Amino acid sequence: MSNEVLTVSPQTLQDMKKYYTMNLKPKTPPGGLFAAKKSTVNITAYLSGKVLFQGATAQQEAALWSGKSSQGVTSKKNTKDLNTPLPKDFKHWSVIGSDEVGNGSYFGPLTVVAAYVDKNHFALLKELGVRDSKDMKDPEIRKVASDLITFLPHSLLTVLPSKYNAIQPTMTQGKMKAVLHNQALGHVLNKIYPIVPDGILIDQFELPSTYFKHIQDQPKQIKENLYFQTKGESHHLAVAAASIIARYAFLTSLDTMTKEAGITIPSGAGSHADLIAARLLKRGGLPLLGKYAKLHFANTQKAQKIARL
Incomplete structure (x- = not known):
């Protein structure tokens, strides 16, 4: 059994707990913040900041967080597979960005959005307030997104809970997200044709090698000029715009569910x-x-x- 250990910040510990929400174990060890099991890997996070990964794919799982580690992963194998290096001027390119919302929320759908941002629209998007959606309140998300969807070429894919529950027993959430991202990117490429984007950036949620494995059974696989980066919103406005639209769609769906159920359906x-x-x-x-x-x-x-x- 492979073992990996990371030391991370308190904020990263909270980010990890949210990320592994659907994998949490009912019991937490003494001094622990949470314990989870994802596929073949057991993850144990301690209040001290230490995070232990145990299992056949421990190295790959730990690599997802090594960029946020204060000491790095104890074994450096496969960490180069975490992100794909971006060209120095990437933020000035015309790019399709994609992101998802709702995977960590118990209620509501999983929404995936790909959006194309031409470099000539950078000033407009900044004027509208496009930035990292995590720094925006929900009312602002709704306002900015309602503007973006009127002119920005994009694809929104929504998996409502009823469909999600039907798919989930036979498909991991990672594969589900990968397939949706691949489909959304394909839709946007078709919408903007014959324009070809300078690059495509996915807000990374798994190793690139795992992503490509997940979409290998898809009839059309988007791979050309494809990059992966954690915190993709900070690397290009296209991912920030996609995240805002995805969040907007998620919130709108919660509104609809609340009206239908006659009880407030919360996020988280x-x-x-x-x-x-x-x-x-x-x-x-x-x-x-x-x-x-x-x-x-x-x-x-x-x-x-x-x-x-």
Whole structure:
């Protein structure tokens, strides 16, 4: 069994806990923040900042976070596969960027967006307020996105919980996201044809090698001039714009679900989500909850205990 250890900041620990939300184990070891199991890897994060990866693909999993580590991963193999180096002037290129929203939220859909930003539109996007969506409040997200969708070539793919729950037992979330990104990029390339972007940038959610493995069964695979970067929003406005539109679509879907359910459907996967899920379970069981939530999250079991089902 391969073992890897990282030392990360408190903020990165919280980012990791959110990232592994759907993989969390019910018990946390003494001094730990969380324990999770993703495929063949066990991840244990401690309040001290130490994170232990154990399993057949521990190196690859640890490599996802090595860029945020204060000491680096103990074994350097495969870390070069984490990101694809960007040309020095990449931020000035005309680029298709893609990002996803909702994968860490118990309620709501998984939304994936690819958007093309011509370099001649940089000034306009900045004037509209396009930047990292994590630094924007939801009202601003809605306002900026409603402007962007009127002129920016983009593709929005939304997987509602009912469909997500049907797919998830036979497809990992990583493969699901990879297939959606690949499809969205293909749609935008068709929309802007005969224009060819200078490059394509995916906000990285897994190793590039894993991504290509996940899309190898797709009839059309977008690979040319394709780059991967964590925190893609900081590398090009195209990813920032895609993230804003994806967030907007996610929020709009939550609004629709709230009206339909007659109860506020929240974002995230915290204890509040457990309480809402328990109320839905009491009202209509798993069939009703499955219309609004991703059932494989640990929240489902927590909600069942609250509802005493």
